[in-house]
Amino acid sequence: MKSGLRSVALALAAPTAALVFAVIASSIFLLIAGSNPINAYGDMIEYGSQLEIQVDILNRATPLYISGVAAAIGFKMNLFNIGVEGQYRLAALFAAYIGALVTLPPVFHIALMLIVAMVVGGAYSGIAGVLKVTRGVNEVISTIMLNAIAISGLIAFLIKEWQEGGQIQIDSSIRVGTKEIPESGIMPNINSWLEVFTREIGKGKELTGFLLVAVAVGIAYHIIINRTRFGFDLRASGINPFAARSGGVKDKRMVLGAMVLSGVAAGLVGMAEVAKLGRYNPNFVSGLGFAGIAVALLGRNHPGGIAIAAVVFAFLDISSGVLQITGSASREIVYIMQGIILLAAVISYEVVQRYRLREEAKQAGDALSEVETA
Amino acid sequence: MNQLTPQLTKVPAWIRWPFFAAFGILVLTLVQELGQNETSRLTATSTSQAMLRWCVPILLAGLGGLFSERAGVVNIGLEGMMILGMWFGAWGAFNYGPYWGLLIGAIGGAIGGLLHAIATVGFGVDHIISGVAINILAPFAARFLSSEIFTQYQGGSITQSPRVESAGDLTLPFLAGGWGTPNLFKAMRDTDLPWLSDIGSVLLGLCTRVSWATVIAIALVPISTWILWKTRFGLRVRISGEDPWAGESQGINIYWYKYVAVTIGGGLAGLGGAFITTELSGIYQEGGSSGRGFIGLAALIFGNWRPSGILAGSLIFGYPFGLGLRDLDGFASHALLLVNAIALTGVAIWAIRNKKTSDGVVALTLAIGSAFWYFYSDTVPDWWVNILPYVIVIIVLIFFAQRLRMPAANGQIYRRGQT
Numbered sequence: 001m002k003s004g005l006r007s008v009a010l011a012l013a014a015p016t017a018a019l020v021f022a023v024i025a026s027s028i029f030l031l032i033a034g035s036n037p038i039n040a041y042g043d044m045i046e047y048g049s050q051l052e053i054q055v056d057i058l059n060r061a062t063p064l065y066i067s068g069v070a071a072a073i074g075f076k077m078n079l080f081n082i083g084v085e086g087q088y089r090l091a092a093l094f095a096a097y098i099g100a101l102v103t104l105p106p107v108f109h110i111a112l113m114l115i116v117a118m119v120v121g122g123a124y125s126g127i128a129g130v131l132k133v134t135r136g137v138n139e140v141i142s143t144i145m146l147n148a149i150a151i152s153g154l155i156a157f158l159i160k161e162w163q164e165g166g167q168i169q170i171d172s173s174i175r176v177g178t179k180e181i182p183e184s185g186i187m188p189n190i191n192s193w194l195e196v197f198t199r200e201i202g203k204g205k206e207l208t209g210f211l212l213v214a215v216a217v218g219i220a221y222h223i224i225i226n227r228t229r230f231g232f233d234l235r236a237s238g239i240n241p242f243a244a245r246s247g248g249v250k251d252k253r254m255v256l257g258a259m260v261l262s263g264v265a266a267g268l269v270g271m272a273e274v275a276k277l278g279r280y281n282p283n284f285v286s287g288l289g290f291a292g293i294a295v296a297l298l299g300r301n302h303p304g305g306i307a308i309a310a311v312v313f314a315f316l317d318i319s320s321g322v323l324q325i326t327g328s329a330s331r332e333i334v335y336i337m338q339g340i341i342l343l344a345a346v347i348s349y350e351v352v353q354r355y356r357l358r359e360e361a362k363q364a365g366d367a368l369s370e371v372e373t374a
Numbered sequence: 375m376n377q378l379t380p381q382l383t384k385v386p387a388w389i390r391w392p393f394f395a396a397f398g399i400l401v402l403t404l405v406q407e408l409g410q411n412e413t414s415r416l417t418a419t420s421t422s423q424a425m426l427r428w429c430v431p432i433l434l435a436g437l438g439g440l441f442s443e444r445a446g447v448v449n450i451g452l453e454g455m456m457i458l459g460m461w462f463g464a465w466g467a468f469n470y471g472p473y474w475g476l477l478i479g480a481i482g483g484a485i486g487g488l489l490h491a492i493a494t495v496g497f498g499v500d501h502i503i504s505g506v507a508i509n510i511l512a513p514f515a516a517r518f519l520s521s522e523i524f525t526q527y528q529g530g531s532i533t534q535s536p537r538v539e540s541a542g543d544l545t546l547p548f549l550a551g552g553w554g555t556p557n558l559f560k561a562m563r564d565t566d567l568p569w570l571s572d573i574g575s576v577l578l579g580l581c582t583r584v585s586w587a588t589v590i591a592i593a594l595v596p597i598s599t600w601i602l603w604k605t606r607f608g609l610r611v612r613i614s615g616e617d618p619w620a621g622e623s624q625g626i627n628i629y630w631y632k633y634v635a636v637t638i639g640g641g642l643a644g645l646g647g648a649f650i651t652t653e654l655s656g657i658y659q660e661g662g663s664s665g666r667g668f669i670g671l672a673a674l675i676f677g678n679w680r681p682s683g684i685l686a687g688s689l690i691f692g693y694p695f696g697l698g699l700r701d702l703d704g705f706a707s708h709a710l711l712l713v714n715a716i717a718l719t720g721v722a723i724w725a726i727r728n729k730k731t732s733d734g735v736v737a738l739t740l741a742i743g744s745a746f747w748y749f750y751s752d753t754v755p756d757w758w759v760n761i762l763p764y765v766i767v768i769i770v771l772i773f774f775a776q777r778l779r780m781p782a783a784n785g786q787i788y789r790r791g792q793t
Contacts, residue, residue, distance in 0.1 A: 029518070033522050080450075080502055080506065082506070131768070131771075131772065134732075135736075135771070135772045135773075135775055136775045137768070137771045137772060137775045138671075138675070138771070138775065140450055140502065140668070140671075141668055141671055141672050141675075141767070141771065142768060142771065144665055144668040145665070145668070145672075145764040145765075145767050145768050146764075146768075147665075148664070148665055148761060148764040149761045149764050149765065149768075152757065152760045152761055153757045153758070153760060153761035153764075154757075156757045156760070157755065157757045290509075290510055291510075293506055293510065294507075294510050297503060297506070297507065330518070330521045330522060331521075332517050332518040332520075332521035332522075332532070333518065335514035335515070335517050335518050336514060336515060336518045338510075338514060339507075339510060339511035339512075339514040339515060340511070342507050342510060342511060343489070343493065343504075343507045343508070343511055346493065346499050346503055346504060346507050347492075347493055347497045347499055350497050350498055350499045350500075351497060354498065
């Protein structure tokens with residue numbers, strides 16, 4: 001019991017230390033910039049504790065979480081899929097295009113779009129997987145190159161081909177992008193679910209239905225990683241590839257599988273945005289891929305940890321909006337905070353991990369010497 | 375390239391490389407002749423001039439990676455260090471002039487390198503995780519700094535700096551007619567002899583109005599070779615990357631050499647970033663590094679962890695950047711398809727002769743596809759021009775990633791006293 005408590009405390013120590021360090025370091029930056037950190041944090045917390053704003057935070061955390069899971073699948077076996085950024089945008093474009101072509105009953109329509117997104121995301125990350133397995137190309141470099149190819153090449157080309165069936169709309173610039181997706185393809189909001197627990201949300205806020213998809217992704221991730229043969233092989237390859245190989249794990253198939261699975265999850269990242277816009281347009285949300293990597297690192301690739309990290313990042317993103325209104329600090333301070341949290345977390349996890357290993361070695365040594373003396 | 379022609383390795387490098395370059399220009403000449411003067415941009419003076427400028431950030435990032443990885447620390451964070459270099463370069467250049475900008479940019483990058491060293495060497499964090507964290511941290515930091523500082527300047531904003539000055543430039547005397555001397559390469563270009571005039575044209579571009587910052591960057595190639603292979607410091611850096619435990623047993627403070635090498639590497643990447651600001655765009659712009667740190671890593675791999683190879687790689691990767699900038703109608707990029715086809719055919723022949731059938735088949739397939747596209751179209755779409763550099767990086771890595779040797783302990787976490 002005591003050791004159980006101890007391990008929980010150790011697990012919490014690292015992220016807490018990172019958070020505290022980030023708050024202190026950002027305070028120093030704020031003081032240098034001539035703002036009062038206590039006012040700034042106070043404003044952010046006060047703003048973030050309003051229910052409407054919490055809806056915004058959850059809406060922001062949803063794609064971040066899916067993106068974090070996508071990155072974590074690769075990380076679990078020391079595979080670095082930096083290409084989530086390109087994968088989700090390409091997937092969202094295809095899903096929006098195909099979703100606008102058909103009219104189906106609502107559930108099937110949405111399911112079709114999700115499947116298209118997953119297939120496109122998986123296929124695109126699969127390219128990097130194939131290059132790594134067959135040609136030994138480092139996946140970090142290939143996925144970065146594929147990001148550039150997807151964003152400034154494929155998407156730029158396809159969006160021109162597909163906008164409103166090839167015709168340029170005259171009425172306004174808002175309509176640039178793919179054709180509008182019919183009502184049946186738009187994921188409904190789940191405000192009614194929330195209203196069961198709380199008073200009415202009101203103020204025109206909508207809680208995205210993709211929150212449920214994100215939860216499903218998290219559960220699927222947990223089951224695949226912890227409850228299946230594939231997940232076991234994946235973790236084994238990540239911890240010790242040589243031992244895994246001699247244990248009969250087909251390492252090439254694992255690399256390809258993990259890469260494709262990561263892309264499949266990445267494909268879902270942009271779908272909440274597609275539902276919000278009703279189409280894919282050139283101003284589509286960007287940067288979720290890299291933020292997802294940060295979230296996965298902060299959450300230690302654990303399904304629950306990633307969720308907490310996604311909410312923390314989303315809170316910082318959304319609640320920083322108030323800083324502009326109150327003028328207590330520049331809202332860009334949250335970028336510094338996110339960056340420092342990330343780096344501090346990565347370091348403190350390593351320190352705690354090392355401390356834990358040393359403790360275990362010591363305990364084992366003590367136990368051994370007890371046996372000898374007895 | 376050593377691997378491409380084992381029979382040529384006996385020839386000294388200073389003869390071999392110009393030979394390869396002249397042969398490359400011959401291919402470009404043939405393609406241009408075959409295209410019936412569709413384009414002359416492949417060997418235009420302005421193209422080689424642009425190639426040289428665009429290769430410098432890639433070269434500097436590659437050299438930065440070289441120092442870091444020769445000391446055994448994988449450096450994915452080069453891109454982030456470049457971004458820091460871009461920002462600090464802009465700040466320094468705006469306040470104190472371009473040369474100070476380059477220096478301050480290098481210091482900014484070195485701070486990023488030091489952070490990477492603290493995380494990986496000091497705390498033993500996984501090298502790639504730390505690098506990724508720095509790549510995420512750096513643009514955030516730059517954004518914050520811009521919001522605090524550039525927004526107060528006339529013409530600056532949260533995503534960009536005010537315009538900054540460039541460093542001065544140099545035109546080589548006699549070769550390119552600097553300081554009113556005769557102009558040998560221009561005379562060569564104007565002879566109108568098919569191959570010779572193209573060589574003259576390319577060389578003229580490499581020697582005309584070369585920024586002093588470029589001169590410094592090119593000079594860093596032999597300097598890096600000298601430091602890493604001819605000095606005691608370099609030997610110790612390399613032992614940190616090959617076998618740190620052997621070095622430790624000799625009483626070498628491995629941590630110190632890793633720290634210094636990674637910080638120098640960050641400084642070089644930062645210099646590359648500052649170069650983007652002062653020499654290429656004349657302004658700091660968010661996202662302006664466009665993945666060049668990663669392309670520098672690709673050049674490092676292509677160059678087999680050697681300075682001269684990195685230079686060759688960065689010229690190859692810089693070429694489509696420089697060409698794409700001037701190629702608004704896409705004709706030159708179209709002609710480049712045939713060049714690709716010829717180069718890939720060459721790779722295929724070499725691979726099959728060396729009994730690497732799968733390489734040969736892949737190369738031949740790509741060559742046929744490229745040639746097919748060339749003959750069945752008149753021009754290429756603009757998006758193809760934009761992504762060409764990235765496609766070339768992937769194609770080059772497909773054929774070169776496997777047959778190279780990186781430092782033996784590269785990427786391993788070294789802790790003192792543990793084997």
